[in-house]
Amino acid sequence: MLQKDSLLEWRTIYNNVMLGLEIRHQKNKHNEDYVIELLKKYGLYEFKDKYPNQLSGGMRQRVALIRTLAIKPKILLLDEAFSALDYQTRMMVTNDIYHILREEGITAIIVTHDISESISMSDKVVVLTSRPAKVKQIHDIDFGITNRTPINCRKSPKFSEYFDLLWKELDVHA
Numbered sequence: 685m686l687q688k689d690s691l692l693e694w695r696t697i698y699n700n701v702m703l704g705l706e707i708r709h710q711k712n713k714h715n716e717d718y719v720i721e722l723l724k725k726y727g728l729y730e731f732k733d734k735y736p737n738q739l740s741g742g743m744r745q746r747v748a749l750i751r752t753l754a755i756k757p758k759i760l761l762l763d764e765a766f767s768a769l770d771y772q773t774r775m776m777v778t779n780d781i782y783h784i785l786r787e788e789g790i791t792a793i794i795v796t797h798d799i800s801e802s803i804s805m806s807d808k809v810v811v812l813t814s815r816p817a818k819v820k821q822i823h824d825i826d827f828g829i830t831n832r833t834p835i836n837c838r839k840s841p842k843f844s845e846y847f848d849l850l851w852k853e854l855d856v857h858a
Contacts, residue, residue, distance in 0.1 A: 688768055689748040691736040697747055698723070698732040704755040715754065722750045726784060741769050742777045749781060753788060760785070760792040766801065778805055778834045799854075803846045804834035811853050821853055 691700045701719050705711045723729040726746055736744055745765065752760060765781070766774045782805055785792050796802050802809045803825060811821045827840050837843055 689736070689741075689744040691744055691747060691751075693736050696733050696735060697728060697739070700736065700747060701732075701751045701754055704751055708755060710755070718756075719750070719754050722753055725787075726750060726780070740773070742773045742780070745769065745777050746780060746784075749784060753784075753790070757790065760790050762792055762794045762796075764796060765794070767796075767798075774801075775835065781805075782834050799847055799850050800838065800843075801834075803843060803850070804837040809846075809850060811850060823849070 691697075692703070695703070698719070701723065702711060702716070705715050705719070720729065720732075723732055728743065728746060728750065731739060731743065736747070739747065748765075762781075766778055769777055778801060794802065794805055806825050809823045809825055810819055811823070812818065813820045823846070825846060827837050827842050829836060829840065
């Protein structure tokens with residue numbers, strides 16, 4: 685899943701979600717039913733016949749995620765997937781995506797330059813060196829809260845501790 689949702693403007697939401705299955709020649713009744721289930725489960729079913737320009741940025745990102753989930757990946761790579769969204773939408777979408785990934789039981793690797801996003805979304809944060817990138821440090825992120833969400837994590841006292849630790853490790857000179 686990339687920075688931009690890359691939805692095809694001339695295809696309906698349903699047809700955009702089906703694209704990966706069509707390309708992989710896996711469009712069948714079972715997979716079509718799964719797509720319908722995903723659309724219903726994540727609040728997009730009533731928009732299945734709409735076009736991308738009729739949706740908000742956050743809804744478009746959810747469509748992009750559902751398109752990715754439709755092919756049943758074992759691991760999901762999110763490359764700056766929320767960077768094109770305004771701050772408020774970004775907060776809501778990260779919360780939505782976090783719940784979807786947990787619900788579907790999918791491992792995600794999130795590439796981001798946003799320290800807060802990495803802390804609130806992740807169980808582990810891998811800090812890389814500058815080019816050529818090498819693993820500098822791996823941090824386990826544990827808030828010790830039962831109803832963990834990205835928004836709840838940002839409210840935790842541990843959040844600022846993790847943020848300060850990662851900021852120092854990045855060795856950014858401002």
